[in-house]
Amino acid sequence: MIQPLAYIHPQAKIADNVVIEPFVTIHKNVEIGEGTWIGPNVTIMDGARIGKNCRIFPGAVISGAPQDLKYNGEDTIVEIGDNTTIRECVTINRGTKDRWRTKIGNNCLIMAYCHIAHDCEVGNYCIFSNNTTLAGHITVGDYVVLAGMVAIHQFCNVGSHAFVTGGSLVRKDVPPYVKAAREPLSYVGINSVGLRRRGYSSDEINEIQDIYRTLFVKNYNVTAALDIIEAEKKPTEVRDEILDFIRNSNRGIMRGFSGA
Incomplete structure (x- = not known):
């Protein structure tokens, strides 16, 4: 019509x-x-x-x-x-x-x-x-949720299943499966609610959480954290997706966890 x-x-x-x-x-x-x-x-x-x-x-x-x-x-x-x-x-x-x-x-x-x-x-x-x-x-993966008034800098990447809170300024790449918030934008956990809604098992969610603890919480630099993850975590689709995303990041990834 x-x-x-x-x-x-x-x-x-x-x-x-x-x-x-x-x-x-x-x-x-x-x-x-x-x-x-x-x-x-x-x-x-x-x-x-x-x-x-x-x-x-x-x-x-x-x-x-x-x-x-x-x-x-x-x-x-x-x-x-x-x-x-x-x-x-x-x-x-x-x-x-x-x-x-x-x-x-x-x-x-x-x-x-x-x-x-x-x-x-x-x-x-x-x-x-x-x-x-x-x-x-900008490249945005599958199942990404960007809350209201998010602004993303040119050439940034946002990984699949990520959640970025409202009003955020995204100047660095946001890895897959994470929640991102604060200023400057930082890791505040994994997107566990979204992952459960999409059928991810508890084991898969725990695997993702362990990877990001090593990367963002344990105070390693990024290079060292990636080497530890690769050495200690068995190869899986999820692990390899996270490692590939970070290693291929041209702008660098967002900040790790901060208690401040």
Whole structure:
């Protein structure tokens, strides 16, 4: 169902059962999957690739040009996966020639007034609360929860299953499975509630907790802690994911636990 007060470029590719409400603007180089709902006053610009059964609420702007002075009109895109909800006034910019795309995964909830800048890559089942802002070139894993008004510095990474508390400034990488809070951002425990909700066993949760005690609580430097973890903990998918994330961190990881 397409309202007559919407503008859709004749070359845009709109699948069956897409609902487009009044005053929507859809540009030329756009693809929208089956069953998606586009609310009133949404603007979808060139380069948008929107999956099936998404919901995009009024005032959102998808695939706007990057806010990057290096951008020179390259043919880049935004990819949004299936079953993702984008609430009011969210802005998602398309990529630059660094990654050529900005990507949002499946089954995400991006709440009102969030901004996701150029070349970001967001995994599946993520929740970003109101006014959360991602600068350019950020990578976010699966099942990440960012509470309201979180701001993430460009080129940072956030590991899967991490939880970042509201109002946090993220200047360093946030490893998988942790809770991050305080200023400057620090480790305050593992995301045990989220892990239980997603089916992690008590043994798996205890393993994660032991790894982060060595890394963040026992006053080793990062290099020494990683060597101890590798030597003392048997190889598992979880252990190796944490070790790989930290060793591949370009910006360095956030601070360890502090009782202050």
